[in-house]
Amino acid sequence: MSATLLAGAILASGVMIALAMACATLRLLRGPRAQDRVLALDALYVNGMLLLLVFGIRSGTTLYFEAALVIALLGFVATAALAKFLMRGEVIE
Amino acid sequence: MRRLLPFLLLWACLCAMWLLLVGGVSPGSLLLGAALAAGACWGYALLEPGRARLRRPLVAARLFLDVLADVIRSNVAVAGIILRPGRADRRAGFVRIPLALRAPGGLAVLACILTAAPGTAWVEYDSATGVLLLHILDLVEEETWVRTVKDRYERPLLEIFA
């Protein structure tokens, strides 16, 4: 009983996070300005990380956790570099 | 040894991080973690960071609880704003807050607090004048926000990073 409840909750939260990713993608495509797109990309990273964590709970392995950690750190680097790019128009200076 | 002593807290945190990452306490992982943390602290000391001094652990604990409560409260508030977008009396805007806090560590913690709470966003800090520019999603009254930031967050931070 409780296992089906948890399985249902995992499925529902997976669907919700996927919808959240869709919203972020829509904002990414719609813009209107570059900073909006970068913000949407950052949200997309976070949502993808959450989706991986939910997958991890579903499969019962901690393998997904490491992928989530890597995504969190890569997302940070990517957003920081993009914000830097928006600021000056170049990443390397 | 005396030069490495200030980094004892950093060393302990790095050790704890390593043990969490490995996922268990065994003599081997403890030894490797201690060695790695010592190496990282040594490398950090070579960067010649300014010394941050932490005091008043009780004030810090109370600040943590306050921030936790504020984050939960503002999460609910922002969720309400998103669910009911057409509210006429909601007004978003910028607020300038003059800060007395100058310690870099304290400013970093303040930035973490203000960004972690939905509804307030740190936009700009002018280190020459010490004026912070915030964007606030539900700007009912500027004076309240200035008071909140200054009394609730800045004052304990001034005590902690004295």
Added chain:
Amino acid sequence: MTPLEQLPAWAAVPAALLLLAGAAMTLLGSIGLLRLGGFYERVHAPTLGTSAGIACVLLASMLVFSVLQSRPVLHELLVGLAVIVTTPVTLMLLARAALYRDRQEADATVPARQPDAPAAGPPAAPLAAPLAAPSAGPGKEPPAGDAASAAP
């Protein structure tokens, strides 16, 4: 079938509730990203996901794995720590970049850059006053010598 069936009810029910709450907050944040108008309002939306969403999902994950492996599994704290430390940096950088770009285009809805107190003439008194509205205050009249924010 799945290892989740070995989970007792006292752990499964809170984990399910936490997961649902976290996912709902994340979804709300992304809906806000879509619905709110203007960049500076949208900056606030993803923080729902990075505060409540992450916290709830990580708590659920810690609960499930700790009970399944019958030992405290806390490495999710590392993800939480990484998110808490990195989110302010990214959002701050993005907000500053947006402000910089808006000022470059002389957008009147963002507050103008304040003149450096010692260099420019105006006294330091107005610096202490909170800004009334995006369009009011010092934004209306860009100080002389501040070419970046001079209105056309």
